[in-house]
Amino acid sequence: MKHRCILAVCLPVLWGASIWAQTSNSAISSNNLFISSRSASTLSDGINLRSIAGAPFSANVVKESTQVTPDGVSSRQETHGRMFRDSMGRTRSETELNSAVAGAPSRHFATIIDPVQQLSIVLDVDAKTAAVFHLPSPSPVSAREMKLIANGHAGNSGGAHSTTERATEDLGTTMMEGFSVSGTRRTHPAEAGTVNNKAPNVMTDSWFSPDLKVELLATMQVSHSLTRTTRLTNISPGEPDPALFQLPSGYAIQESSGQK
Secondary structure: OOOOOOEEEOOOOOOOOEEEEOOOOOOOOOOEEEEEEOEEEEEOEEEEEOOOOOOOOEEEEEEEEEEEEEOOOOEEEEEEEEEEOOOOOOEEEEEEOOOOOOOOOOOOEEEEEEEOOOOEEEEOOOOEEEEEOOOOOOOOOOOHHHHHOOOOOOOOOOOOOOOOOOOOEEEEEEEEEOEEEEEEEEEOOOOOOOHHHOOEEEEEEEEOOOOEEEEEEEEEEEEOEEEEEEEEEEEEOOOHHHHOOOOOOOEEEEEEEEOO
């Protein structure tokens, strides 16, 4: 008899997140990571690093968050990270978390997805700990799904459980970082009970590169007062160092499985 198993590993990942495994839908997901039985990707504020073979690259990631207070004072926070994908579809996403305590150092995390070994690894770089998840076998991706990915219209929300209605708008094409990109604007109602419900809609503009099969820029209007921008810079096509996709030595390992 198959039992439902939920494993929670709370991590202070950028913007706050918790990661859990749930065998009822064969998925592991979070604000920063979503893996389902049909696909594997790392979602980072509108940029969806998909596990797609044949499109290797390395890039720096710059995230900006701009908050405007009711009295009109604007505050800006910037963090940095990196993204990698090799020709086998293995991915690594590195993020930085600024401390809420003034003067305290930032924390750093990395998420590795290995569809070949069917593993997801979440590294706390500063604490030298690794949470290892064993992934279910992915279902074949249909020709239609591959076409959506190639056209940059695959869902960016990262959540298969998202049911809010979305409106889309074609923003045309342009050049970014030396690559041709196509733009899409997605608008959906803010979810009740969240910080977003202060705005009538949440709007995301994303610019997708068909060559690299990843968004190079995503701007999220989260509320009237909060805007988040994520962009890729210093993009280098080609194979990254294979060691980036392996479990580093010297880390305390916690292995988890979605099966029970």
